[in-house]
Structure formats: C-alpha cells, structure tokens
Amino acid sequence: xxxxxxxxxxxxxxxxxxxxxxxxxxxxxxxxxxxxxxxxxxxxxxxxxxxxxxxxxxxxxxxxxxxxxxxxxxxxxxxxxxxxxxxxxxxxxxxxxxxxxxxxxxxxxxxxxxxxxxxxxxxxxxxxxxxxxxxxxxxxxxxxxxxxxxxxxxxxxxxxxxxxxxxxxxxxxxxxxxxxxxxxxxxxxxxxxxxxxxxxxxxxxxxxxxxxxxxxxxxxxxxxx
Amino acid sequence: xxxxxxxxxxxxxxxxxxxxxxxxxxxxxxxxxxxxxxxxxxxxxxxxxxxxxxxxxxxxxxxxxxxxxxxxxxxxxxxxxxxxxxxxxxxxxxxxxxxxxxxxxxxxxxxxxxxxxxxxxxxxxxxxxxxxxxxxxxxxxxxxxxxxxxxxxxxxxxxxxxxxxxxxxxxxxxxxxxxxxxxxxxxxxxxxxxxxxxxxxxxxxxxxxxxxxxxxxxxxxxxxxxxxxxxxxxxxxxxxxxxxxxxxxxxxxxxxxxxxxxxxxxxxxxxxxxxxxxxxxxxxxxxxxxxxxxxxxxxxxxxxxxxxxxxxxxxxxxxxxxxxxxxxxxxxxxxxxxxxxxxxxxxxxxxxxxxxxxxxxxxxxxxxxxxxxxxxxxxxxxxxxxxxxxxxxxxxxxxxxxxxxxxxxxxxxxxxxxxxxxxxxxxxxxxxxxxxxxxxxxxxxxxxxxxxxxxxxxxxxxxxxxxxxxxxxxxxxxxxxxxxxxxxxxxxxxxxxxxxxxxxxxxxxxxxxxxxxxxxxxxxxxxxxxxxxxxxxxxxxxxxxxxxxxxxxxxxxxxxxxxxxxxxxxxxxxxxxxxxxxxxxxxxxxxxxxxxxxxxxxxxxxxxxxxxx
Numbered sequence: 001x002x003x004x005x006x007x008x009x010x011x012x013x014x015x016x017x018x019x020x021x022x023x024x025x026x027x028x029x030x031x032x033x034x035x036x037x038x039x040x041x042x043x044x045x046x047x048x049x050x051x052x053x054x055x056x057x058x059x060x061x062x063x064x065x066x067x068x069x070x071x072x073x074x075x076x077x078x079x080x081x082x083x084x085x086x087x088x089x090x091x092x093x094x095x096x097x098x099x100x101x102x103x104x105x106x107x108x109x110x111x112x113x114x115x116x117x118x119x120x121x122x123x124x125x126x127x128x129x130x131x132x133x134x135x136x137x138x139x140x141x142x143x144x145x146x147x148x149x150x151x152x153x154x155x156x157x158x159x160x161x162x163x164x165x166x167x168x169x170x171x172x173x174x175x176x177x178x179x180x181x182x183x184x185x186x187x188x189x190x191x192x193x194x195x196x197x198x199x200x201x202x203x204x205x206x207x208x209x210x211x212x213x214x215x216x217x218x219x220x221x222x223x224x225x
Numbered sequence: 226x227x228x229x230x231x232x233x234x235x236x237x238x239x240x241x242x243x244x245x246x247x248x249x250x251x252x253x254x255x256x257x258x259x260x261x262x263x264x265x266x267x268x269x270x271x272x273x274x275x276x277x278x279x280x281x282x283x284x285x286x287x288x289x290x291x292x293x294x295x296x297x298x299x300x301x302x303x304x305x306x307x308x309x310x311x312x313x314x315x316x317x318x319x320x321x322x323x324x325x326x327x328x329x330x331x332x333x334x335x336x337x338x339x340x341x342x343x344x345x346x347x348x349x350x351x352x353x354x355x356x357x358x359x360x361x362x363x364x365x366x367x368x369x370x371x372x373x374x375x376x377x378x379x380x381x382x383x384x385x386x387x388x389x390x391x392x393x394x395x396x397x398x399x400x401x402x403x404x405x406x407x408x409x410x411x412x413x414x415x416x417x418x419x420x421x422x423x424x425x426x427x428x429x430x431x432x433x434x435x436x437x438x439x440x441x442x443x444x445x446x447x448x449x450x451x452x453x454x455x456x457x458x459x460x461x462x463x464x465x466x467x468x469x470x471x472x473x474x475x476x477x478x479x480x481x482x483x484x485x486x487x488x489x490x491x492x493x494x495x496x497x498x499x500x501x502x503x504x505x506x507x508x509x510x511x512x513x514x515x516x517x518x519x520x521x522x523x524x525x526x527x528x529x530x531x532x533x534x535x536x537x538x539x540x541x542x543x544x545x546x547x548x549x550x551x552x553x554x555x556x557x558x559x560x561x562x563x564x565x566x567x568x569x570x571x572x573x574x575x576x577x578x579x580x581x582x583x584x585x586x587x588x589x590x591x592x593x594x595x596x597x598x599x600x601x602x603x604x605x606x607x608x609x610x611x612x613x614x615x616x617x618x619x620x621x622x623x624x625x626x627x628x629x630x631x632x633x634x635x636x637x638x639x640x641x642x643x644x645x646x647x648x649x650x651x652x653x654x655x656x657x658x659x660x661x662x663x664x665x666x667x668x669x670x671x672x673x674x675x676x677x678x679x680x681x682x683x684x685x686x687x688x689x690x691x692x693x694x695x696x697x698x699x700x701x702x703x704x705x706x707x708x709x710x711x712x713x714x715x716x717x718x719x720x721x722x723x724x725x726x727x728x729x730x731x732x733x734x735x736x737x738x739x740x741x742x743x744x745x746x747x748x749x750x751x752x753x754x755x756x757x758x759x760x761x762x763x764x765x766x767x768x769x770x771x772x773x774x775x776x777x778x779x780x781x782x783x784x785x786x787x788x789x790x791x792x793x794x795x796x797x798x799x800x801x802x803x804x805x806x807x808x809x810x811x812x813x814x815x816x817x818x819x820x821x822x823x824x825x826x827x828x829x830x831x832x833x834x835x836x837x838x
C-alpha cells in the first residue's frame with residue numbers, strides 16, 4: 001500500500017522516529033491486514049519514500065506498507081483517515097504489487113515551496129534569474145563524514161520566485177535532485193542563493209510539496225510511477 | 226498572533242514535540258461552546274506529565290462534560306521558558322495554544338515535593354499573580370490536588386483551593402461551583418468561600434495559623450463561620466462506577482510510560498509504615514475483571530499501543546490476577562499486545578502469572594525489599610522475608626529471567642550499620658542463586674540492579690513524627706554502602722541526600738516554608754527533580770534569606786502531642802492509629818494486612834468504605 005499523507009504545519013517538527021512510531025500505531029488501530037516480518041521480534045514491513053527532516057512540513061509524503069490480505073484503496077484511505085490525527089491526514093492510497101521495486105528507488109526529484117519573510121527578501125527574489133544564469137554554482141555540502149564543495153547547478157531543475165501578498169514576503173518554488181550522491185537540500189539551496197544575492201538569510205518556512213519520479217525525462221508524481 | 230509567535234519559538238528549542246499538541250485523541254472543543262475552560266497542569270516536562278494516569282483520568286472526566294473543556298499544559302523546559310520570557314510569550318495550552326491566564330480554572334497536580342518550584346514557574350510564565358490574595362477574576366481559580374495536597378501548607382499562599390483525596394467527583398463539584406459563581410457574578414472571595422464548603426476542599430486563605438515560641442504550631446483555625454475545622458478527604462466507593470478513560474492521547478514523542486495503563490485497584494492494606502500512598506489511598510477498592518477486560522479492548526482499539534500495564538500500589542494483591550493476566554494474554558496475543566505487571570509483591574502467588582506474561586516479552590523483575598535485615602523490615606512492616614526473595618528469584622532465573630532490580634531505602638528509623646550490611650548480603654545471595662541455576666536453563670547475562678534511596682518521613686504515616694537522618698549521616702552511610710556493594714554482577718545506585726533533605730522539609734513543612742520556596746524560585750531554582758538543574762546552594766541561600774531553618778522540619782523528632790500542620794485533614798486513617806503503629810514500629814512488632822482482620826485504622830468510620838473489594 002502506498003499511502004500519500006500530509007505532514008501538517010503544527011507537526012512539522014516531528015522527526016523520522018516519532019513519525020514512524022505514530023504511523024505504526026495508526027496502522028495498528030486501522031485494523032488493515034498489515035504484514036509483519038518473520039523472526040524473533042516481528043515488526044511491520046513499512047518504509048517512507050524519503051525521510052523528511054524535522055522542521056519541514058510536507059503536502060504529499062509517501063509511506064510504503066506491506067499488506068497481507070484483501071482490501072481496496074477506498075477502504076484503506078478511509079481506515080487510515082479515521083485513525084490519523086488531523087495534522088497527518090492521508091490524501092490518496094494506491095495498492096501496488098509487492099513485486100514492484102521499492103518506491104524510494106524511483107525517486108528522482110522533489111519539489112519545495114519556500115516562504116520567505118522579512119530581511120532582504122526582495123533582493124533575493126530579484127537575484128533569482130542571475131543566480132540561475134550561472135554555469136556553475138559551488139556550495140559547501142556537509143555530510144556526517146565530511147564537507148565537500150560541489151556544483152549544485154545541475155541539481156536545480158526549476159526555481160521560480162514570486163513576491164508575496166505582504167511586503168517583505170515571497171514564495172520560492174524549487175524542484176531539486178533527490179537521488180543518492182546528488183541530493184540538494186533546500187537549506188543549502190537557500191544558502192547558495194543568499195550568498196549570491198549578497199543578502200542575509202530571511203526567515204524561511206520550508207514545505208515539501210511533491211516527490212517525483214521520472215518517465216522519459218518528465219517528472220511524474222512518485223505515487224503514480 | 227500568539228500562535229505564530231509560538232511557532233517561531235518551536236524552531237529554536239530542543240524538543241519541540243513537547244509543545245506541539247495535535248496528538249491522536251487530543252480533545253479539541255470550541256471554546257465558545259462551554260461555560261468553563263479548565264487548564265490542567267502537570268508541573269514537569271511533557272514526557273513525564275503525559276505518563277501520569279491521574280491527569281488522564283481528570284482530562285477525560287472534564288472533557289466528557291458538555292459545558293466544560295480541558296486543555297493540557299506542562300512546565301516548559303528551561304530553554305523554552307527562557308525564550309518565552311525573552312519574546313514575551315505567555316504560557317499556553319497544547320490543544321488550542323490559548324494563554325493559560327485566560328482559562329476559568331487551572332488545576333495543578335502535586336505528585337512530588339520537588340515539583341513545587343515548577344508550579345511557581347507555571348504561574349509566572351502565565352502572568353498569573355503568584356499569591357492567591359493578588360488574583361482577580363481576570364485570573365483562573367487555581368486548584369491543586371494529588372498526594373502532596375495532604376500537606377498543602379508549603380503551597381498555601383500560591384494555591385486558591387486544594388482538593389484532597391480522590392479527584393473524580395471533587396473535580397466536577399469544583400467546576401459546578403465556579404460555573405455558578407461566574408454566572409451569578411459573585412466575588413472571587415465568595416467563590417472561594419463556597420468552594421471551602423465542598424467535601425475535601427481546603428481554601429487556605431480562610432484559615433489562620435499561630436506558632437509557639439519553640440517554633441511549633443500553636444493553633445490552626447478557620448477565620449470565619451461556616452468554614453469547616455476539619456477537611457475530610459474525598460473517596461470513591463466503587464471503582465467500577467467511577468469514570469475511566471476509554472480513549473487516551475497517544476503522544477508523538479516517546480514518553481516515560483508509553484503504554485496503556487489500567488488501574489486495577491486503588492489503595493493498599495499492607496500497612497508498610499514508610500508508605501504514604503498506602504495510608505492516604507485507603508480503603509482498597511478493586512475494579513472488576515469484566516470492566517478491566519472491557520477497558521483493555523477499547524483502549525487497544527483506540528490507541529494502537531503494543532503494551533498494557535496493570536497498575537496500582539500493589540498489583541499482585543488483585544484478587545484474580547492470574548486469571549486476569551491469562552485472559553488478557555489470550556485475547557490480545559493475535560494483536561501482539563504485551564502485558565507488563567509493575568509493583569508485584571514477592572509474597573503474591575506469582576508463578577503462574579509470570580509464566581503467562583513471559584510468553585510475549587521478558588522484562589526485568591523488580592523487588593522492593595526496602596531494608597536489608599528482617600529486624601528492620603519488621604520495623605517498617607514490610608512483610609517480605611529473605612526466603613520470599615530467594616525462592617522468587619530462583620523461580621525467575623529458572624524461568625529464563627536474568628535481570629533483577631532490588632530497591633532499598635536507608636536512613637530508616639532505628640537503622641544500624643548491620644542493617645546496611647544486610648543489603649549487600651541479600652544482593653550476594655541473589656547472585657549466588659543465579660549461578661546455582663543450571664547453565665542450560667538460565668538466561669545469559671546476569672544483571673542485578675540494586676538501588677538505595679534516602680528515607681523521607683511523610684505526613685499521615687506512622688513515621689511522621691520521626692527525624693530524617695542528616696545529610697552528614699546519609700553521606701556516611703552512603704560511603705559504607707558503596708564500599709560493601711562492590712559485588713560482581715551487581716550495579717549499585719543511590720540517590721543524592723540533598724534532594725531527599727529538601728523533600729523532607731516540604732513534605733512536613735508548615736506555612737512558613739512557603740517563603741523559602743518562593744525565594745528559591747526567585748534565585749533560579751526550577752526542575753529540582755532533575756539532577757542537571759538542581760541547585761542546592763541556591764536553596765540554602767533561600768533558607769538563609771527567609772530565616773527558615775530547614776533542619777527544624779527535616780531532622781527534628783516531633784512529640785506525640787505536637788499539633789502537626791496537616792492535622793486538620795481527615796485522611797481516613799486516624800492519628801491514634803498512626804501513633805499506635807509508630808510505637809509498634811519502634812518495638813519491631815509487625816501488623817498484619819487488614820484484609821486478614823481489621824486493625825482499626827479509622828476507615829470503618831466511613832460508610833461502606835471497606836466493602837469495595
């Protein structure tokens with residue numbers, strides 16, 4: 001079962017483990033025929049398409065759960081929404097064959113909406129075309145093991161900016177690479193953009209709006225892959 | 226605006242999930258649809274407070290009313306509290322992020338003395354005046370209950386009314402009174418007066434205390450007509466008729482007790498002389514097996530939890546425990562729900578129950594021995610023998626357990642170094658028993674966790690007249706214990722005597738200790754129960770500043786005829802019974818469980834009190 005759900009604003013600080021535990025308990029309450037692993041300490045066979053960092057909200061996150069009995073997509077969606085708290089409601093369910101490759105393997109890009117508030121927001125918005133015009137954008141990527149300078153330009157597939165309704169606010173929409181070795185985190189993108197615009201980092205509210213795969217060079221919602 | 230400000234703070238604190246709300250089964254009501262908005266505070270962090278059963282019962286009971294709503298609040302951890310002060314954000318409820326000051330009532334549960342500074346922290350962060358006398362109808366009526374309310378005096382200045390005893394009915398009665406008073410538009414003072422006429426409710430501003438030259442209490446009287454001289458605790462006669470939540474909030478973050486908790490019985494008749502809970506929660510009342518099984522099913526369906534615990538002061542005393550455990554295991558095995566049994570007593574008929582529960586998961590077994598020798602266990606009336614312990618661990622080791630916890634206290638009345646040596650002796654015998662169990666039967670990796678805490682004499686116990694050991698005495702005994710507890714396979718832990726010393730001061734403190742409490746909080750004391758936050762030097766400075774002598778409260782022997790600050794409360798057990806038990810203790814005479822014959826503790830004075838089991 002692929003479950004598409006939102007991680008609402010008020011619960012955006014949930015970390016992966018808390019979210020995982022919450023989903024497990026919801027699945028237990030749902031009475032859906034969830035499959036358990038074999039072995040001494042059986043656990044539910046489930047995984048998220050992509051872990052969403054604490055502090056970031058999501059519109060269409062994906063949870064992949066193995067089922068072991070007959071059910072329908074409508075039944076699953078209704079059962080899950082009955083047991084999920086308001087801030088974690090599901091929007092879609094797709095039942096796929098177990099033999100399908102794991103959904104996370106098809107993930108290529110992710111779309112983010114970044115709301116900027118205050119500071120030098122306007123300067124940042126104005127700088128977007130010049131920022132994208134660069135052939136190479138070097139940024140310092142930190143991992144647990146090391147820090148390396150990488151060219152992030154090829155990882156930016158789309159980036160648009162729109163001034164917000166209030167002064168000093170703006171909304172950036174970005175589609176960035178999300179594959180091993182070439183994942184661009186939205187905060188790194190913001191750092192690079194602000195550095196180029198020679199502006200301080202304003203208050204950012206980051207929301208992941210879509211997880212996408214790729215069919216013939218075109219982005220396709222991951223749940224439809 | 227407040228909601229956005231709070232949101233901004235959450236990005237900057239350690240554990241935002243503490244302040245997030247929005248959990249499954251949290252109750253969201255329209256504030257405009259109710260007459261009384263009740264904020265319920267547990268004066269510690271979220272993960273501690275959310276583990277407390279009583280708070281969940283009251284949250285459920287209040288929210289079941291159509292004319293009231295209940296929202297939760299906890300003490301913000303120091304990082305959040307500092308940010309809130311910096312950014313001028315008042316303390317807010319988790320459900321709707323409304324300012325606590327805007328509620329009609331604020332209920333605070335008093336579970337341990339070391340949470341008292343956190344109460345002042347909650348009031349201050351809410352913008353509610355610290356002193357009851359400075360409050361107006363712009364502030365909630367502040368009510369406190371729980372075990373520490375049996376000596377409310379150290380908090381008398383900060384709390385408008387105390388609710389003493391079982392809270393299920395009392396809480397609803399106080400809501401009725403406040404609702405009526407608000408509707409009628411009477412003064413706050415009149416509202417407090419009306420509250421004082423409810424059974425079990427103590428309104429400290431309507432009483433006056435005077436003192437003798439030697440510092441002891443001289444008199445304690447109501448200041449006006451119609452205010453009761455004696456406050457009689459509340460009692461629920463029949464647990465099956467009492468409300469119990471059939472759905473509970475499932476937190477996102479891991480909390481201390483993260484499981485379904487079903488109270489199977491209330492009260493305890495064993496009569497351990499150090500145990501306040503065993504005295505103030507009398508009489509014993511059992512919940513029926515049918516009701517427990519029904520609750521278990523509903524709670525499993527509603528929460529998705531994977532573990533049920535059967536809680537009470539002494540779950541092993543539940544009449545049909547083996548049968549209940551068997552039924553629960555059988556009904557929930559398919560759903561992979563495990564059963565855990567805390568507070569088991571060695572002398573209960575355990576073997577079958579243990580065999581039942583181990584089918585799902587093996588946890589460690591806990592034995593509260595409390596004292597190292599039979600003589601001292603007789604003094605405290607802890608009816609366990611060495612033989613009980615050894616035969617029980619022997620069964621446990623043969624049954625595949627390898628992890629055992631042993632709890633002791635030191636600083637008990639009449640204690641000698643011989644009694645301390647007895648602790649090491651018992652630990653040694655447990656280790657030996659493990660190695661005597663054949664290798665092919667026993668589980669690998671013996672772990673004997675042995676912990677010793679400093680004894681704190683509590684009100685409404687036979688030891689309420691006894692002095693606590695001084696910090697120096699505790700430290701000397703501790704040194705000795707650390708020395709003799711170097712045993713292979715045994716891990717020894719002890720508690721800091723400084724914390725226990727303060728507990729003793731406030732457990733038996735009178736009105737004057739309130740000054741020291743407030744001064745300590747002003748000097749920055751909060752979260753005193755957390756080792757990394759505890760500031761003993763600040764506490765001593767606070768005593769100095771206010772002229773309160775802490776030794777007077779902690780280390781002084783009281784005479785039989787001394788007027789005790791909590792004597793105006795009728796806790797069910799009488800002072801005569803407690804004194805009788807005190808004398809028997811000093812002669813190391815035991816008193817049998819009253820289920821085997823009435824000991825005349827005083828509960829029989831209440832109609833039907835001793836029949837609910």
